[in-house]
Every structure is written in C-alpha cells, then in structure tokens.
Amino acid sequence: MxxxxxxxxxxxxxxxxxxxFANAVTVPRELTEQANNGDANAMYEIASLYLKEAFSPDGxxxxxxxxxxAINWLKPAAEMGHSYAxxxxxxxYFFGHGVQRNGKEGERLLLQLAKRKNSNAMTLLASHYAxxxxxxxxxxxxxxxxxxxxxxxxxxxxxxxxxxEDRIENFNxxxxxxxxxxxxxxxxxxxxxxxxGNSQEASKWxxxxxxxxxxxxxxxxxxxxxxGSGVPKDDVLAYMWxxxxxxxxxxxxxxxxxxxxxxxxxxxxAEAQRLSRNWKPKx
Numbered sequence: 375m376x377x378x379x380x381x382x383x384x385x386x387x388x389x390x391x392x393x394x395f396a397n398a399v400t401v402p403r404e405l406t407e408q409a410n411n412g413d414a415n416a417m418y419e420i421a422s423l424y425l426k427e428a429f430s431p432d433g434x435x436x437x438x439x440x441x442x443x444a445i446n447w448l449k450p451a452a453e454m455g456h457s458y459a460x461x462x463x464x465x466x467y468f469f470g471h472g473v474q475r476n477g478k479e480g481e482r483l484l485l486q487l488a489k490r491k492n493s494n495a496m497t498l499l500a501s502h503y504a505x506x507x508x509x510x511x512x513x514x515x516x517x518x519x520x521x522x523x524x525x526x527x528x529x530x531x532x533x534x535x536x537x538x539e540d541r542i543e544n545f546n547x548x549x550x551x552x553x554x555x556x557x558x559x560x561x562x563x564x565x566x567x568x569x570x571g572n573s574q575e576a577s578k579w580x581x582x583x584x585x586x587x588x589x590x591x592x593x594x595x596x597x598x599x600x601x602g603s604g605v606p607k608d609d610v611l612a613y614m615w616x617x618x619x620x621x622x623x624x625x626x627x628x629x630x631x632x633x634x635x636x637x638x639x640x641x642x643x644a645e646a647q648r649l650s651r652n653w654k655p656k657x
Contacts, residue, residue, distance in 0.1 A: 399423050399440065409447065413618075417451035425462070427469070441472030452483070460487050461498055468502055488519065493526035495536055504541040505576045506570025513542050552579060554561030557588035563595065573604030580604075584615060587655035592619035593630075600634060609637050613646040618653055 401420050424444035429436050446465060451459035460483050466473050467480035480502065485493030496519045503516035520538060530539075532653050545566055551559030560583040564576040577598050583591025596615035598602035599608045613634040620631040635643055 397445070399427050403553065412454075413461065414451040414454040414456040417447045417454075418421075418456055418462070421451065421459065421462060422446040436471075438472065441466065445472040457487055457490075457492055457495070461495060462485075466500075468507055477502070480507070482511075488522070491526055493523045493528045494569070496520075496523035496526060497528055497532075499539065501534075501538045501541070504538050504545070504573070508568065509570060509572040511545065511570050512565065513545060516542055552582075557583040557584070557586050557591055560586075561588065561591050564591075568604075573598070575604075577604030584618075585656045589619050589622050589624070592616075592622075596634065609634070610642050610646045610649070613638060613643065614649045614653070617646060617650040 401423055403415050405419055406459070409420055415600070421444040424440045424447075427437065428440040428444065445463070448459050448463045448466065452463045464480040464483035466485070467476045468547070469475065469562045472643040481499065484499040484502070488499060500516045500519035500523065503512040503519065506512070516538065520535065523535065528535055529534075544562075548562040548566065549560040552563050560579040564579040564583070567573075567575040567579070580591050580598060582597040591617045594613045595605075596619065599602050599612035599615065601607065613631070616631040616634045620628055
C-alpha cells in the first residue's frame with residue numbers, strides 16, 4: 375500500500391507548501407472545460423491551483439479570494455465522492471479557509487471517508503483530533519483513528535503518522551508536567567488549547583504559570599488581557615503583567631512593556647505599577 379505521506383502529498387501541499395504569492399491564478403482552458411463537464415479530478419486540480427497561491431511565501435498572509443475560488447471547485451468534487459476534495463474541504467472547515475470555521479463539519483467529512491476504509495482520512499482525522507478544534511482536544515479519538523489506520527495498512531513508521539503520535543505524546547507530557555507545577559509545561563498546554571480554540575483554558579494555565587513567576591507565562595497572560603482573549607479585556611492588568619515580566623527580563627523588554635502603556639491614563643499606569651509592586655509569586 376502506498377506510504378501515507380506520499381498518498382497525502384497532493385492534499386498536504388495545500389497546507390504546508392508556500393509557493394509564489396501571485397496576484398492571479400491561471401487555469402488552463404482545457405482543465406476548466408473538463409471540470410465544467412463534471413470531471414471531479416479536474417475540479418480538484420483547479421482547486422489545488424488556487425490553494426497553492428492562497429498563502430504568501432512566509433505563510434503569514436493569505437488571499438481569501440483564492441480560498442473562496444478553491445471552495446467553489448472542492449464542494450462539487452467532494453459531493454461526487456472525490457477523496458482528496460473531501461479532505462481538502464474538511465481542512466478548509468477546520469481552519470476557516472474560504473468557509474466559516476466549523477470543526478464538526480470537517481470531522482463529519484473525514485468520518486465519511488474513514489467509513490469507506492480510507493486510511494489517509496483516518497490519519498488526517500487523528501491529526502485534527504490531536505491538535506483539537508471547537509475548543510476541545512480529543513486524544514482518545516486520535517489514538518483510536520491511528521490504530522484504525524494501521525489496521526487499514528498504514529505504516530506506523532510513516533512520517534505523518536509519527537507526527538500525530540508525537541503530538542499526542544507531547545500533550546500528555548505537558549499535561550503531566552503542568553500538574554506537577556512545571557511552568558514551561560503550563561505554557562505549552564496554553565499554546566495547545568489556544569490552537570484548539572479554547573482561549574479560556576489557555577488563560578487558566580497561563581495564569582498559574584504567571585503567578586508562579588514564569589516570565590514567558592507573564593508576557594503571554596499580558597497579551598491575553600490586552601486582547602481580551604480568554605479573559606475580560608483589561609489594559610491595567612495587561613500592563614501590570616508586562617511590568618512584572620520586564621522586571622525579571624532583559625533590557626529590551628522595557629520598550630515592549632511601554633507599548634502596553636500607550637492606551638492608559640497616568641492614573642491607570644500608576645494603578646498597574648502599584649499592583650506590580652504588591653505582587654508576589656506563588657510557590
């Protein structure tokens with residue numbers, strides 16, 4: 375059976391490849407004609423052309439119109455049962471590319487493929503379960519679908535398969551460390567939950583880390599208070615945590631802290647500094 379990484383290459387290039395950030399996508403006329411005549415493979419190929427150009431080379435910028443064009447071709451191809459189109463569409467729902475973010479719909483699409491004994495879908499679904507979506511991380515489901523993929527013929531030494539296994543193992547290690555009070559593991563759990571869309575759970579672990587005196591946790595918590603992510607927006611508390619982190623940090627952190635003060639009045643800055651002076655780490 376084909377190696378999973380190779381089998382998923384046509385799909386994964388959409389997610390991890392960073393080709394040129396062109397202004398327009400040129401679709402061969404013949405390919406368009408084939409797609410308009412109901413050729414699902416041609417539909418998927420056109421969608422792939424748009425998806426490959428949807429991200430900038432650095433991966434941080436994107437062209438939403440390219441995602442929208444890709445979705446217009448992925449949907450009919452997926453409805454015709456094209457497996458890679460279904461995976462591409464599921465991925466779009468998981469990340470909100472060209473459609474409203476909806477992890478449950480992405481899950482439904484991949485479960486549909488998994489029931490057809492598609493081992494690639496099983497591994498991909500395990501990856502999304504391990505990364506989390508809609509605010510939750512599903513490690514047991516991830517493990518279950520990895521085992522199903524192996525039973526369906528996937529090589530457990532496959533690079534993508536091992537990536538998912540590592541994600542499960544790393545989360546479990548971080549959780550175990552966090553429960554023992556290790557702040558770097560608390561910060562890592564916060565990152566995992568934030569990616570899964572659970573900013574409240576992320577802020578819970580950052581608060582514990584920050585209260586224990588972890589500088590990174592303090593900066594991350596300051597950012598959450600500044601943006602109102604996972605906690606009520608509070609510029610005074612944001613400055614307080616930035617001020618505490620700066621006091622235990624490098625000289626360059628001063629300018630970063632001062633950015634937090636720009637939206638504050640003199641009275642608010644004084645209050646944040648008072649809170650900083652009175653703060654003591656919890657052990």
